[in-house]
Amino acid sequence: MSDARNRMVARAAREIAPGMVVNLGIGLPTKVVDHLSADFPVCLHTENGLSGIGPTLPPEAANRNLIDAGGAYVSTVPGSAFFDSAVSFALVRSGRLDLTMLGAFEVAETGDLANWKIPGKFSPGAGGGIELAQKARRVVVLTTHTDRAGNPKLKSACALPITARACVNRVFTDLAVIDITPAGFTLRELAVGVSLAEVTEATGAALLLPGGEIPTF
Amino acid sequence: MSDARNRMVARAAREIAPGMVVNLGIGLPTKVVDHLSADFPVCLHTENGLSGIGPTLPPEAANRNLIDAGGAYVSTVPGSAFFDSAVSFALVRSGRLDLTMLGAFEVAETGDLANWKIPGKFSPGAGGGIELAQKARRVVVLTTHTDRAGNPKLKSACALPITARACVNRVFTDLAVIDITPAGFTLRELAVGVSLAEVTEATGAALLLPGGEIPTF
Amino acid sequence: MRLPDKTCTIEDAIARIPEGATVMVGGFGVPGTPFTLIRELVRQGQRNLTLIKNDANERGMGIDHLIANGQVARLITTHIGLNPRAIEMLNAGHLAVEFNAQGILAERVRAGGAGLKAIVTDIGLATELADGKPRIEIAGKPALVETALRADVALIHAHRADVFGNLDYVATARNFNPLMAMAADMVIAEAEAVMPLGDLAADEVHTPGPFVDHVVGLTEISEEYAVVRR
């Protein structure tokens, strides 16, 4: 992982408050677990039926019956519980999930999220993404600021099919930390060595600047 | 229990075919269990969360956490399972209950059942009765043929609030075994020593007689 | 990562219940009724409560204490036949009672716990319990829309709890407890034994800890749990 991505993930990890129940989506969000200390009080949830995820295991130590929703071989911690898929999403939909960290194709300044379908190219189904985006108490996105072609992923409106409307609270990118506020994208932090002009340029919608100095991460 | 009632209960017990899942309602139906042998293959269900009810226990042998829906202290058998109230009625509503035996205030010739409410006199709530009556694959009623005042409980229509419509398949009384058929009440068997005239007199609707001799029980 | 500790004194847990709260109470008859939590709620005296419970216990037991103490404005239930006081108060207009078919009460609570808005069922269509409920057609047949139930607080009786709030239940004391333990904004569980993390096997947990807010260990078992000799 590049330094910039690693910094983004490390910064996102600080988003987790003690005592939270947290679901880490497939991809970059999964890496957040490496930045949590062994005695940090948190409960990690995976939608295939486990509360209390422990460290990821190499194949030689893996349990063939114990994976996370991304298919990685994981472990338990003291106090873990297994449950069925209905109970797992009951937890998500009924407000017991304090935070989810998701990937994104596009985030709109309204908080709309598109992360499940690129018509004609990528249509594997939404899996559990819609419910995580729509029902976690706080939804944060981890994503590169632009796609591989350099196009902004933060836009005034999503062009791709929506996962959920007005769901994203905050976006962590390799360039910045940006909140979705009633007024739109609001810059909160800049990555070390990234200029305000760079972020503004890479963002496909207006970027509001709060008063005062902008912290770095 | 009177001889006549005991005969009725013994006859009703023969309604249980090997391999059935059966729910025995509160009151007379509960007594059916005394007529099942230890090696008869059957699964008794109680709606408060147990499949595989064993014999009723006296207080000195009772487990404070193990009752049936009527509050009797019961036991388990090898292979019993406990479950919550949602799973228990899932079993009832999804067609896994082969047979239920219920009490009745009134049974109509259409198979309508009234057994939960006497307006102004008895309104404790329906408990699990509606779902048992509406969803068991086969519903049989155990009841005295007439009420304490001598009025028929088998009628052309129920006057009391309905538990479920067109649900009863067969009625066992102290006088007779009567099926509900598309044509109405149809006499199948007579209690020993009971005359046809007696049953006809005690029944509040037309009683059809099939051809041939009527067996006794 | 370690799982947080949710143990709490009974006084502190019950003090979080406000006047006018909607409170789910586990139990079917005696088994699974959180007698000790109920006694503390009687002692603290919060009034104007809406209770959701399968039954009204018996006179002198469980939620009957709350009813007798005038703390209950409304009861959502399935059957109150074993509590003559509740029936008298219902008949006298001093207690509002909403009756449900038992399995439908279970599903409405579960739907609340599962974050659903309602369930659709044909149960009770022919009965007076259907009066006033919205009807829709499913596959051309009429059905009732039964809305989900949630509560401000759920009072749960568990066999064992670990300090994170993973719970198990024993025998027919399970009944409505696991459903209600998912369906309230604040879930308080009393447990006959409180274990360290790891002492409940992950495959044998009945209520996963993330649903539970406060764990109260019982130092003695209420005498209301004694086997009744009728």
Added chain:
Amino acid sequence: MRLPDKTCTIEDAIARIPEGATVMVGGFGVPGTPFTLIRELVRQGQRNLTLIKNDANERGMGIDHLIANGQVARLITTHIGLNPRAIEMLNAGHLAVEFNAQGILAERVRAGGAGLKAIVTDIGLATELADGKPRIEIAGKPALVETALRADVALIHAHRADVFGNLDYVATARNFNPLMAMAADMVIAEAEAVMPLGDLAADEVHTPGPFVDHVVGLTEISEEYAVVRR
């Protein structure tokens, strides 16, 4: 009273599945997928099946064998991203696929198992998954009516079974299995171990025996269960 024995050969169990059947298949990825029952269904070759499964497994594993063998007309699922063959066949119009939000698929199956007609939810309201689904208002807000799913047959993978069909599951191999084990007219469970009555503790059963029709003991664990080294 004793509980009846439901053990059965795999050939006899699978032979009860007719052409054109709707078949629920447990599992989320590898864990909980009934690989051995699926292999027998491939061998017997019933065609025109509608499958209901969380995912399409991976190429060369699980229900991919049924898809490759041309036995599957339709798939009701949540995510097929790990099976390129399924995606190709979907794009080529050779496999009809109905996508659901994952928890809504779980609830639709559970509703079928619970004898409900439908559930009502706000999940997916803003998405194309809502297209064509009936809407109703609950408390003044729009919601979708998601109909219950039932199947002719459910294929279940259990950790242990007793001869009456009480089942338990291990770790994340539980997933959709207990839900599907309630939602089919005929439930066939393969189990890694089949125990005598009484060897599964009544409090620790995950699927009660009355829901299960046939129990097939596995004599060996499918190599498809081996840990994948990516």
